[in-house]
Amino acid sequence: EPEVTQTPSHQVTQMGQEVILRCVPISNHLYFYWYRQILGQKVEFLVSFYNNEISEKSEIFDDQFSVERPDGSNFTLKIRSTKLEDSAMYFCASRRTLGYGYTFGSGTRLTVV
Amino acid sequence: DAKTTQPTSMDCAEGRAANLPCNHSTISGNEYVYWYRQIHSQGPQYIIHGLKNNETNEMASLIITEDRKSSTLILPHATLRDTAVYYCIVRDPETQGGSEKLVFGKGTKLTVNP
Numbered sequence: 001e002p003e004v005t006q007t008p009s010h011q012v013t014q015m016g017q018e019v020i021l022r023c024v025p026i027s028n029h030l031y032f033y034w035y036r037q038i039l040g041q042k043v044e045f046l047v048s049f050y051n052n053e054i055s056e057k058s059e060i061f062d063d064q065f066s067v068e069r070p071d072g073s074n075f076t077l078k079i080r081s082t083k084l085e086d087s088a089m090y091f092c093a094s095r096r097t098l099g100y101g102y103t104f105g106s107g108t109r110l111t112v113v
Numbered sequence: 114d115a116k117t118t119q120p121t122s123m124d125c126a127e128g129r130a131a132n133l134p135c136n137h138s139t140i141s142g143n144e145y146v147y148w149y150r151q152i153h154s155q156g157p158q159y160i161i162h163g164l165k166n167n168e169t170n171e172m173a174s175l176i177i178t179e180d181r182k183s184s185t186l187i188l189p190h191a192t193l194r195d196t197a198v199y200y201c202i203v204r205d206p207e208t209q210g211g212s213e214k215l216v217f218g219k220g221t222k223l224t225v226n227p
Binding site for chain 1: 145147149151154155156157158159160161162200213214215216217218219
């Protein structure tokens with residue numbers, strides 16, 4: 001069964017550093033998403049991406065965050081200057097088209113120290 | 114946002130059917146009901162979705178009431194591996210551009226006991 005692949009599975013970074021979280025969505029999917037989950041809290045929407053542009057973003061997704069689909073297969077989330085409160089599990093997801101279920105990746109645990 | 118209400122937790126014996134209820138009384142006409150689950154800290158896993166008819170797939174069945182104000186997810190023969198948090202989600206009606214973001218609540222923590 002096709003999978004959404006995320007790397008790395010765990011990343012530790014110092015506060016103020018830039019991090020890039022990587023995702024390879026399922027190949028024939030058209031809609032891409034990032035969600036995050038702070039330990040013990042709900043899964044929160046960050047951003048959706050379609051047709052090479054952001055289609056929606058949440059209040060969490062401020063100027064420190066950016067997404068890119070550089071080569072037609074990878075989908076990345078960049079945090080420019082990490083803060084302690086950015087520590088969370090970050091999940092990438094994709095879906096073929098509207099009305100279909102999402103496929104989530106297994107997540108990247110980001111720890112900011 | 115259309116909101117959903119789910120019990121905080123439920124228990125089920127292994128091999129028995131698990132019936133997980135969800136209320137979504139403010140659902141509007143074109144919104145789908147989606148069910149996902151999250152096993153420990155893994156990524157959420159899609160289970161099933163429906164609009165108004167009952168649906169069944171290899172994982173579960175979804176029963177939606179005629180007025181669409183509630184639904185029940187049925188796992189017909191629960192196993193220990195079905196222990197997870199189950200989320201009932203209604204498509205966000207304020208979505209712009211058709212991205213259909215998912216708004217997760219706290220879900221139901223289902224524990225399947227041996």
